[in-house]
Amino acid sequence: MVVSRGKTPNAQETFLQMAQASGLRGRILITVGLLILCRLGIFIPVPGIDRVAFSNDLQGNANLGGVIGFLDIFSGGGLSALGVFALGILPYINASIILQLLTAAVPALEDLQKNEGEAGRRKIAQLTRYVSLGWALLQSIVIAVWVTRYAVTPGPLFTIQTALALVAGSMFVMWISELITERGIGNGASLLIFLNIVATLPRSLQQTLELAQSGDRSTVGGIVILLIVFLATIVGIVFVQEGTRRIPVVSARRQVGNRVYSERSSYLPLRLNQGGVMPIIFASAILVLPFSLANFTSNEVVLRIANYLSPNGPTPWLYALFYLVLIVAFSYFYSSLILNPVDLAQNLKKMGSSIPGVRPGRATSQYVQGVLNRLTILGAVFLGLVAIIPTAVEGATRIRTFQGFGATSLLILVGVAIDTAKQVQTYVISQRYEGMVKD
Template sequence: MQRIKKNKNTYGIQSRILVTLFLVILSRFGTFIPVPGVDHDAFYQSISNNPIVSFLNIFSGGGFASIGVFALGIVPYINASILIQLGTTSISSLEKLQKEEGESGRQRISQITRYIALGWAIVQSLGVSFWVRPYVFNWDIQFVLEMTLALTTGSMLVMWISEQITEKGVGNGASVLIFVNIISGLPKLLQQSSSNVKNSNLSELIILALVFLIMIVGIIFVQEGTRRIPVISARQLGKGQLETKTSYLPLRLNQGGVMPIIFASAFLVLPAYLSQLTSNPIALTIASALSPNGKNKVIYLLFYFLLILFFSYFYASLILNPSDVSKNLKKMESSIPGVRPGKATTDYLQKTLNRLTFLGALFLAFIAVVPSVIENVTNISTFKGLGATSLLILVGVAIDTSKQVQTYMISKNYESILK
């Protein structure tokens, strides 16, 4: 009887894992379907060292280098999410939808995000169709329309797959797809790095191993770090049970997870991408300054550092509103020991959240930037390919997904106990 209950409880998570695997395989198939009419060999040779293509391949699993149907990957959806989330802080109507309309408001925001992603995909598809013009056998208006339609449709399918994984699978859909695309490039990366390892001396290899170990430990620390704020209820105060309180309000050290890294990386590729569509010297200078392979990496690393800080604070403000938490505590007749309900609680939570976000964002940005600095100082080229961004995404997504699976299993077991 217990075995039957256990199988019944785990069936839900098993079906979610199967759905996730099926959708991930489907997304990988679309990556290897090439857009017809392009000399793919000549194009691949010409962009092998292009930093824009190298970055976009992280999100498309190599589909951009081969101009596959899913070449744009999840990038248009990520950019649309950035725009809509920035809009919720500056446009009153979007802010009202998010905070006051409940589930219907969130669905409308999701629909607006999809429309923006569609428009962004069309713009990017047009740009790609003009960019590959030297490698097209018969470039004309018909080819531009066909390629724009193919890439836009592929991007919308990837967006649909990511939403289905989030709703019916395991983990955040966009993060899972990026995770799988990074994993798919590891065999090629190991093959390319083998020659670098053979040419490196023992001290360089030791430095490389130590830096990667410190990075992984630091990422886990940032992802798992939590400040637990004790919460007591009026019932506990009345019965004098302060010493046995077990309720806590958990505040994560890094509220946004890996999304600040993903958003910062996606934002940085925009200037370089737009520079491909123009010959303006000012735009080319800006794109060169913000390129990871530019002559002066200090500007790039500084801007990358500041963007991670900004998106960490931005995500923290979206995920947790101290004013709403204070109101909910007041409704439940609960409070934080030593802090008055109402505005005092809001100020206390806001101050604590700002401190935690600053520490988490600083640590996250530090981990993302330090490997590039070490690479420039020691000339260890094995950091190329699997940089800090990819490693942060891999570790962060793995932790978040495993925690979601554990939460789902606990909730299922709890439901069976109640029954």
């Protein structure tokens, strides 16, 4: 085997390990098998529903189709198909976001996360499961009441059966995601969302090819421009996701007992995009809210607001501006949850470390906060451009076959792919050093 010790594993070494190392091969097979099982569960239908009437209503109601289309990105088409796994991993993702926000706001949860170690993290994980169950129950009841109009035999029994089926499917998917995280490769919840997004690609590609075959030169040119924009966006996402600002940190010379530790230099990495895809998800959820209210209430004022905040409405510039403002606001909010400059400065002071040219304590926290603010505004503007440009190009070229597959999907795909590849590389490196010990 060709091994590049001390370096990042190359493709040859990685694939050889995947084929020869039983541990890595077993983890990959478990991951693939469980992902296939989750995908098959989407096509198990919830009984007692007139699917023809439901499908016709989706096609005839633009607002309803838009809301379902956005949620289908994360459920892999399960919601529009009304399968048993229609909710998928969404309740678990929502519960994780809620616990992250509560951890920053509730001192008891913050103490569990920071000071209780592994036991505290297990308690937070258990709380996340309970919140997932409650969230899944709430969403299932809403969906069951909503689809009652399409029921073959409507009534309380149909509502209860539908809600229980959806809750059971969601909890099963959550269990599979945790099983993938524990015994497979990568983060289970992220991989399930990745799979659901990828599952929508063949249909979009097929519609694009049919449009290219039946269209004129301008249509083909628009498709080419759209694909180039997507490829350029993917390249930009990779650079920004991996981009970091390295702040130098110097550890002072110190003596512990009879041993003297010399001065050491390291760095503090601050990511350009601290929040990842979360600011876009939050902003998209808020923008979808008027469409949801318009569909369920049929209020004239809400319908008008939803129309103005639509990318295809009379004022697309207002939609773009509002979207950008929301992304910037949520980027700062999520960045403040992830990194606290005051805690960071205190930890550096306790360890006897400092930033060259910056006094420990308050000056350090102010310096880190200033760097973090500049990085956050750059990352937020990039996220805003990534969110708006594909939609603007779709509107200019009038190619709607990738409708819904935009910035959020691209960021999730690229981010999950990078994280999973890093985990595989970490496993290969661990195997490399195990081989060195055996030699």
